[in-house]
Amino acid sequence: MNYEPFLSAQGGRLRESAIRKMGALMAQTKDLVSFAPGYPAEDLFAWEALREIAHELLTGQDGKVLQYGATRGYRPLLDVVVGLMAERGIRSSVEQVIVTTGSQQGLDLVARVLCDPGDVLLVELPSYVGAISAFQNLGAELVGVPQESDGVDLDALASTLARLRAAGRRVKGLYTVPNFQNPTGLLVSQAKRRALLEWAAREDLLLIEDDPYRDLYFEDVTSAADTRPIAADDHEGRVIYLSSFSKTLAPGFRTAWLSAPAPLAARFELAKQSVDLCTSAFDQRMISEACRRGVLTAQLPRLRAAYGAKRRVMEAALTEHLAGRVTWPSPRGGFFLWTRLPDGVDATALLPVAVRHGVIYVTGDAFFVNGEGAAFIRLAFSAPSHERIQEGVRRLAAAITEVASTSARVPVSSPAAR
Ligand code: PMP
Numbered sequence: 001m002n003y004e005p006f007l008s009a010q011g012g013r014l015r016e017s018a019i020r021k022m023g024a025l026m027a028q029t030k031d032l033v034s035f036a037p038g039y040p041a042e043d044l045f046a047w048e049a050l051r052e053i054a055h056e057l058l059t060g061q062d063g064k065v066l067q068y069g070a071t072r073g074y075r076p077l078l079d080v081v082v083g084l085m086a087e088r089g090i091r092s093s094v095e096q097v098i099v100t101t102g103s104q105q106g107l108d109l110v111a112r113v114l115c116d117p118g119d120v121l122l123v124e125l126p127s128y129v130g131a132i133s134a135f136q137n138l139g140a141e142l143v144g145v146p147q148e149s150d151g152v153d154l155d156a157l158a159s160t161l162a163r164l165r166a167a168g169r170r171v172k173g174l175y176t177v178p179n180f181q182n183p184t185g186l187l188v189s190q191a192k193r194r195a196l197l198e199w200a201a202r203e204d205l206l207l208i209e210d211d212p213y214r215d216l217y218f219e220d221v222t223s224a225a226d227t228r229p230i231a232a233d234d235h236e237g238r239v240i241y242l243s244s245f246s247k248t249l250a251p252g253f254r255t256a257w258l259s260a261p262a263p264l265a266a267r268f269e270l271a272k273q274s275v276d277l278c279t280s281a282f283d284q285r286m287i288s289e290a291c292r293r294g295v296l297t298a299q300l301p302r303l304r305a306a307y308g309a310k311r312r313v314m315e316a317a318l319t320e321h322l323a324g325r326v327t328w329p330s331p332r333g334g335f336f337l338w339t340r341l342p343d344g345v346d347a348t349a350l351l352p353v354a355v356r357h358g359v360i361y362v363t364g365d366a367f368f369v370n371g372e373g374a375a376f377i378r379l380a381f382s383a384p385s386h387e388r389i390q391e392g393v394r395r396l397a398a399a400i401t402e403v404a405s406t407s408a409r410v411p412v413s414s415p416a417a418r
Pocket of ligand 1: 254
C-alpha cells in the first residue's frame with residue numbers, strides 16, 4: 001500500500017538524524033570503534049548512588065513516583081533547576097522554567113511555538129545536527145552563518161540578516177551553542193556573547209542558547225567567567241536557554257530543561273502538554289534526588305578529569321598516526337574533536353573504508369545547513385576507553401592512508417577544467 005497520500009506536509013518532511021542512521025550501521029558491524037554518537041561514558045555514571053535512590057523511590061510509599069505529573073515539571077526539580085541556573089549567573093524563577101524530555105524536546109517545542117513553515121532561524125556553520133533536524137522537521141528554514149574561532153562571524157551575521165529581510169523573509173532569531181559546541185568544541189568569547197545580545201536587541205530577535213556541555217570544561221578553562229551563559233546578561237528577555245542532565249548524570253533519564261521569559265514559557269508548556277503531558281515522573285525524581293544528595297556536584301570533577309584525559313589520549317593518537325595530515329581546534333571542554341581531513345579526502349567517501357577498517361565517525365556535512373562540510377569529520381572521544389580511542393585512531397589513520405593513496409593515483413584535472 002502507498003501511504004504517501006496519507007502523509008501531512010510535515011509527516012512527509014520528517015528526516016532521520018544522520019547520527020541515528022550511524023547507530024544502525026554500528027549495530028550491523030562487529031568490533032567497531034565508535035567515535036560517532038556523542039554518548040557519555042557508561043562507566044562514569046553514578047551507578048551506586050542512582051541504584052540507592054531508585055531503590056528508595058520504588059518502595060511503594062509514594063505513589064506519585066509512578067504517577068502523571070505537572071506538565072511544567074516536578075516542583076522540587078524546578079527549584080533545583082532555578083538554583084543551578086543561579087550558579088551559572090542566570091536569574092530565573094519557576095514561572096520561567098519547564099522540565100523537558102531531553103533538550104531535544106526543548107528544541108522541538110521552541111520550533112513548534114516560534115516557527116511557521118518558511119520562517120527562518122539562523123544557525124552556526126556548522127551546528128548541532130539534532131537541532132537542525134528538529135527545526136527543519138517542523139518547517140523552519142535554516143540559514144547558516146560562518147563561525148570564527150571565537151564564535152559566529154558578526155559581519156556575516158549582519159549581512160545575512162539584511163539579505164533575508166530585503167527578500168521579505170521572517171527571521172525569528174539565532175540558535176547557538178556557545179560552550180564547547182557540538183560539533184566543533186568551540187567556546188564563544190564573552191565579547192562575542194555580549195555582541196550577540198546587543199545584536200538581538202538591536203534587530204528585535206530572539207537567541208536560542210543551548211548549553212548542555214557547560215559543566216564539562218577541562219583544566220585549561222580557568223574561570224567560570226569563560227562559560228558564563230548569554231542568558232546571564234539578558235535583561236530584556238531575548239534569550240531562550242536550554243540545558244540538560246544528559247551529559248552530567250545520564251541521558252537515559254531524558255531530563256532537561258528550558259528557561260524562557262514567562263509569556264513564552266507558558267506557550268512552551270501548552271505545546272509540551274500535547275506532545276507528552278509531562279516528562280517521566282520517575283526520571284525527574286531520580287534527577288531531583290541526585291541533585292539534592294550532592295551526586296551531581298560530586299560527579300562534575302570526575303567527569304571533567306575523565307573527559308579531559310580522553311581528549312588528550314585522542315589528540316596524542318591523532319598526532320602519533322596522522323601528524324600534519326589532519327588538524328583540529330583543541331577543545332577546552334565537551335565531547336568532540338572537529339577534524340579536518342587531508343586535502344582530497346572526502347568524509348563521505350572515507351566512511352565505508354573506515355567502517356571496513358573498524359571505526360566510525362559522523363561526516364561533517366551532517367552539521368552544515370548549506371551543503372558544506374565534506375572535508376570534516378566529528379570524532380566523539382567521550383564514550384570509548386583510552387585503549388579503544390587509540391585503536392580507533394590507528395584504524396582511522398589506515399583508512400585515510402588507503403583513501404588518500406587511491407585519490408592520489410586519480411589523474412588531477414587541469415585547473416582550467418575544474
Ligand atoms: N543540544 C546539544 C548541543 C547536544 O549536543 C545534545 C545531545 N547530543 C542535545 C541538545 C540533546 O540532549 P538531550 O536531549 O539528551 O538533553
